[in-house]
Structure formats: C-alpha cells, structure tokens
Amino acid sequence: MIAARIDRRARRVMVGIGATVLAFLLAPAGAARAADGVPVPPDGAMTDTGSGPLSAADRDFVVKVRLAGLWEIPAGNMAQEKSKNPKVIKIGKTISGQHVLLDKLDVGVAKTLGIALPNQPNNNQLGWLAEMRAANSTTFDQIYVDRLRAAHGQIFPAIATIRASTRNDAVRKLAQEANQFVLTHIALLESTGLVDYGSLPTAPPPKPNAGPVPVDGQMLAAATSSGGGVSGVSTTVLLLVLAGALTAGVITTMRILRAR
Template sequence: MRFSRNAMGTLFVGGALTLTLGALAYPSMLGLDTVSNAQDRIIAQTQWGPLTEQDRNFVVAVRAAGLWEYPLGQIGLRKGTTPEVKRASEHLVDGHAALDASCRKIAPMLNITLPNVASPQQLSFVNQIDSQTGQAFDSNFANILRTTHGSIFNTVAKIRSTTKNSLVRQLADQANNTVLDHITVMENTGLVNYDTALFQQTTPPKLPKSDMTPPPPQPGEPMVVLTPPATATATPTITP
C-alpha cells in the first residue's frame, strides 16, 4: 500500500529517527473562527459544555491518527515477520476503528469538520515503513509507532484533565486507553530502542505547519470509514 498526497520527509538521518507528532492544528478551513492563538479560547457553547480550540484540534488529531495508523496496521498484518508485530498490527486496526467511530459520531454534534486524509508527515511515516521488508520493516514499524504514541500520550492526558466538554472528555478516555494499549504492544515486540524513542519524543525537529496538518475534505467527498475487523474487541465509548 503506497500513499502519495505529498508524502514528504525522511525518517532516518544517520540512523536516528527524525519524528514529531504534536497536537495537530486544523486552521480556519474548519469553518470556525481561529483569529486567536489561545488554545483554550472557547469557540462554541454546546449542550455538552464549552468547546475550545484545543478540544476541536484534539478530535481532528484523533481522526488523523487513525487515517495513517489503521492502514499501517493492515500493512503490518501482511508484512510483519513475527507474531508480536502481527499482534501489534491487529491492535492498531481494532483500536483505531473504534476511535474513528467515536470521532465520526461526535464531530457533527460539535460542528467539527473531519479530514479524510492524514497529514503529509503522517503519510510519510506510512511510506517509509511500507518501503521496508523483513526485520527492517518490523523494526521501523515498532520504533516509529512507539515514538509517535509516546509523543501523543501527554496531549491526551492534558485534554482529559482540562476539557469542560463531556463528549471530548469521553473521547480522551477512549484515546488514553487505546494509546496506552498501542504503546504496550509495540514494546512487547522486543524491538523498541527506548533511548531513541525518548530522544525523539523530547527533541522533535521543527516542521512546517503544513506538513503536520491534514487537508480538509473536498466538497461532497464521502467520509472515509475505518471498518472494524471481524474479530474486533475495541468498542466506541461515546454515550451522549
């Protein structure tokens, strides 16, 4: 499987991972005013509580994460060479299908426009991993996904502890459980280089905002649905 939407960036420079995954900002293309840069600025009052910019960006980020990790899980099921990598791949597909269902449920309730394609940076992750085979594939798969999940873990905790919107809070609960599960299964592959992962989580390179922002859907474009696997165990947890 190959992704092309301006996938860019090289993930390895001199053997070191060059990754970053911060809170994804979705600009005014969402149809909401983003004049202020204050992430805690309230952009809408809803029956589930006030919605801030960081709440909205979090919902978009969860959706975008699934748009590259779900297909990468499918690739891992085909190309992984160990039972542990294949098990981690199953968890990616299962967990992100359930998170995606929650995002698609609350987005119209909160007037949030969701992307149908991941960011260029995220697509470059998929292309880089998919270009490998054998042990190189397994190692790239485990290390890149461990690093990206470790990077987003603190963001999930921040949203969970600060949001006043009950729908976003429930999504954060589900995301917290899913991200922790995915961190664990990546570590269980026995392939994670913890020194590199920690370094990349704490000193990410500076990338243009455009590299880290998923494009908006085209007018009339059907929404992409991440279908749960037949053996799904993860379930959406949103209960308005």
C-alpha cells in the same frame, strides 16, 4: 455484695468500650487498603451530550484522534502483510482494529460538535507510511514499532491535558477513551522487545520549586482552606464533641446500672 461486683464489672466494661471507641475516633486516619489489581477508570457516569464550551484545543484534539486512525489503520494492515514475526502481525491487527473503533467514536463526537475532520493523513504520516511500504520483511518490524511508539508517546501527554482541562463533556469522554487505547497500544508495541527507548524524547527538567504537579492558585487555595473536612468546622472540634458525647453516655449508663 453481688450487686457491687456486677456494678464494678459493668463499670469496667463500659469504661473499656468507651476507651476503645475514643481511641478509634482520635487515631489518625491510615492509608486505605490497596485494591487487588489495577483499577479501570469507570465511565458509566460520564456524559457525552456535547454540553460545555468548546475550546480551540478541544477541536484540535478531535482532529488529531482522526489523523491517528488515518495512518495507523493502514500501518497495521501492512504489518499483517509484510511482517514475518507472529507477534508483530498480531499486534498490527489489534492496533488497526482498535483504531477503527476509536475512529467511530471520534467521528461521532465530531458530528455532535460540528467539527470538520480530515480524510487523509498529514504529510508526516504519509511519509511514515511510504517508509513502511518501501521496507522489506527484515526492516519493516523495526520501522513499524519505532514510528508507532514515537507517535503514541507524542499524543499521550496531549490526551492528558485535554482530559484534565476540557469543559466539554463529549471531548472529556473521548479523551478518557482515547487514553485507554493509547496506553494499550504503547504496551503492545513495547511487548515486541523492539522499542528503542534511547531514541525517544526525554522529559523536560522540572522547574525549581514547581512541585511534582502544576497547580493553579485557585486549586491551592481551595485545598488549603477546606482541608478535606466539613466546610467551616475543624476536624479536631468534631472529634472532641464526639468524645464528650461518648463520655456522657458512659457515665449515664454507669449511673443506671448503679441504681439497679
């Protein structure tokens, strides 16, 4: 009598465990829990040996990073001298100092890859600096914020293109680092409350049936064929095999308990 009760109880326990595990295996995967705070891209695993083909776009990007520092460093210095707004003064000092660091990173990459860099701003940048020099303390802040915010908005998508497409590891790392600098500077400039968003260029309209992100045929074929699972094996088949093994284990355990 007691043995029969134990057998029935053990059977119910094992069936319950089996059902729970089986339900877990067959349940659709839910969304991962969001991490607290916004993640910072890790760069510890990135290399910058200069290995990989170097494209014309890569070379142009390294030159543009250099050009950005050649005019934004003196512009930030002028902000500290001409502005009467403590926030603009602090932001000018921060952006100028960070461009000194970014310039060192860029010069190092250029040296590794044998890319010749300019030593003077281009004509447009010289014009912006002249405009700032001519401004008084009342008009300087708006000119400074407008010119830098527009320039950062132009190079931002260029950085993303290089980061996503370059085959050279040194350029890839520089693009990731430059992206973090640019995002920081955009946020700083916008924190002044002086950005004229209406004057900024708008994004081009999406192409019909293009989707939110451009994907080439090779990427699409790989994604649809693999499905994110084990190559050549259906996820459903794997789950059914696991469920079968679990059921067999439950039955075997019940038989052992019954024999006792």
